[in-house]
Amino acid sequence: MKSKLIDIPIKAIAAIIALMIILRFGYVFYDFILNPFHPPVTLGTESVKHIMTALILLELLALTLKFLIQEMIDPNLILLTVLTALGRDIIVVDFKEADYTKLLSMGLIFAVTIFGLYILKKNSQ
Numbered sequence: 001m002k003s004k005l006i007d008i009p010i011k012a013i014a015a016i017i018a019l020m021i022i023l024r025f026g027y028v029f030y031d032f033i034l035n036p037f038h039p040p041v042t043l044g045t046e047s048v049k050h051i052m053t054a055l056i057l058l059e060l061l062a063l064t065l066k067f068l069i070q071e072m073i074d075p076n077l078i079l080l081t082v083l084t085a086l087g088r089d090i091i092v093v094d095f096k097e098a099d100y101t102k103l104l105s106m107g108l109i110f111a112v113t114i115f116g117l118y119i120l121k122k123n124s125q
Helices: 002-034 045-070 075-092 100-124
Strands: none
Touching: 002 045, 045 075, 075 100
């Protein structure tokens, strides 16, 4: 009985999070469709931000749905989401105006995430 009292709110919160992710993805997709190429008409940083944000949202949605359906969290998917988010920040960074502490912290998080993937792969073998 006690586990159902805990399980039902967790499932409800996960469903609400999945709905929020879908709504955010819809907004990002709609905004990208309205103006896919920001001036100048190239694949600039704003377009890359839209695409990478959509990828991050899809990975978060997959993680949330996996939790809702299978009641498990895949650490590989979490690490890949972190790598995608970091990749987005690294791709759009302006190195002329970048804060070096932010660059160092992104590099440190990137290294820790890659090391985490290595450990997970090594443990699964």
